[in-house]
Amino acid sequence: MQPDLDKVFKALADPTRRYLLDQLREDNGQTLGELCRRLEMTRQSATQHLAVLEAANLVSSVRRGREKLHYLNPVPLHEMQERWVNRFEQPRLRMLSAVKRRAEEAMKPSFVYVTYIQSTPEQVWKALTDPEVTAQYWGHRNESDYKPGSRWAHVRADGSGIADIEGEVVESVPPKRLVTTWFDPNGPEDQEPSRATFDIEQHEGIVRLTVTHEDLPDEKAHQDVSGGWAAVLSNLKSLLETGHVLPQAPWEMP
Missing domain, CATH: 1.10.10.10 (Winged helix-like DNA-binding domain superfamily/Winged helix DNA-binding domain)
Known part of the structure; x- marks a missing residue:
């Protein structure tokens, strides 16, 4: 939109x-x-x-x-900025990007991203929870029964069975709200899990999807999820609106 x-x-x-x-x-x-x-x-x-x-x-x-x-x-x-600046001011854009990173470093480690998708709440919920769909736009299978207290895992779609993220389902109200904890199964034993919340709201033929990722351990984690969520949700939006993911995975772009 x-x-x-x-x-x-x-x-x-x-x-x-x-x-x-x-x-x-x-x-x-x-x-x-x-x-x-x-x-x-x-x-x-x-x-x-x-x-x-x-x-x-x-x-x-x-x-x-x-x-x-x-x-x-x-x-x-x-x-x-994309409309009026990027095409003409690439050197200045790099400078603005550096300013943006410094501004993000000054924020406390939580991140909110809002996107609008021409879809239905049920389709967006399925895109977030169905392992076959998440494999298409995320490169990972989100596996869980999505009942509060259940385990969920973000498993590589290459058949290796390796989970890069694991956590617990805190709240599940399909197709409106999903809350999960996140931690790195290969990370330090004393790590504190972060928390991701997906709020799905219907506005006529448009769905407003708000992703809130909080309790991040440090500013580096904040920077990582800032770029990561933007890339993943752009791919999700493309899949739901066109039936196809973007021609190149956004996280692989230079």
């Missing part, structure tokens, strides 16, 4: 909304109350500004229990 540029420019034109984005860049995943304290404004005013940012897809929100957390979503800005 292409960003609504009128909404993006309108959202960025207001200094208060730019300040909100700056606050989320520095400390991603804040509640409305936390943002209000930083801005010294009423909850009603902050809610109105956040509604404009969410309408422009510059901010996404995820519920955690009784709290609603707000996250900076860089996708519309990235798509604007």
Whole structure:
């Protein structure tokens, strides 16, 4: 889905909304109350500004229990950059990429990615959980019965049976929400698992898929999942919308 540029420019034109984005860049995943304290404004005013940012897809929100957390979503800005900058400014693009990496290093180790897919919640759920489908766009088979408390494994699709990621199903509400823990079975014994949440929302003929990967061990892990999820979800989107994965695996591109 292409960003609504009128909404993006309108959202960025207001200094208060730019300040909100700056606050989320520095400390991603804040509640409305936390943002209000930083801005010294009423909850009603902050809610109105956040509604404009969410309408422009510059901010996404995820519920955690009784709290609603707000996250900076860089996708519309990235798509604007792809449209007007990348074709003409390759040297400057490399510099911007370096700035982006430094900005990501300043964030706490959690990552949120939002994408819109022309599909149904049931098809997106199947794409996330069916081992035959995940093998097509991810190169791995996601194997589990997807019942809370069950083991799940991210097994190589080459027939070796090697699991590069293992974990536990924390929450499973098909076709709306899936929460799993992640850890490296070949990593250190004292590692703490990270946590990935998939929220699937229907908007007429479009599905909004929000992936939240949190409890990452360090900034390197944050950098790895940032690029990894963008590549995997682009391939998933292509498969569901066209019936084919991308001509080249995105994670293999230079």
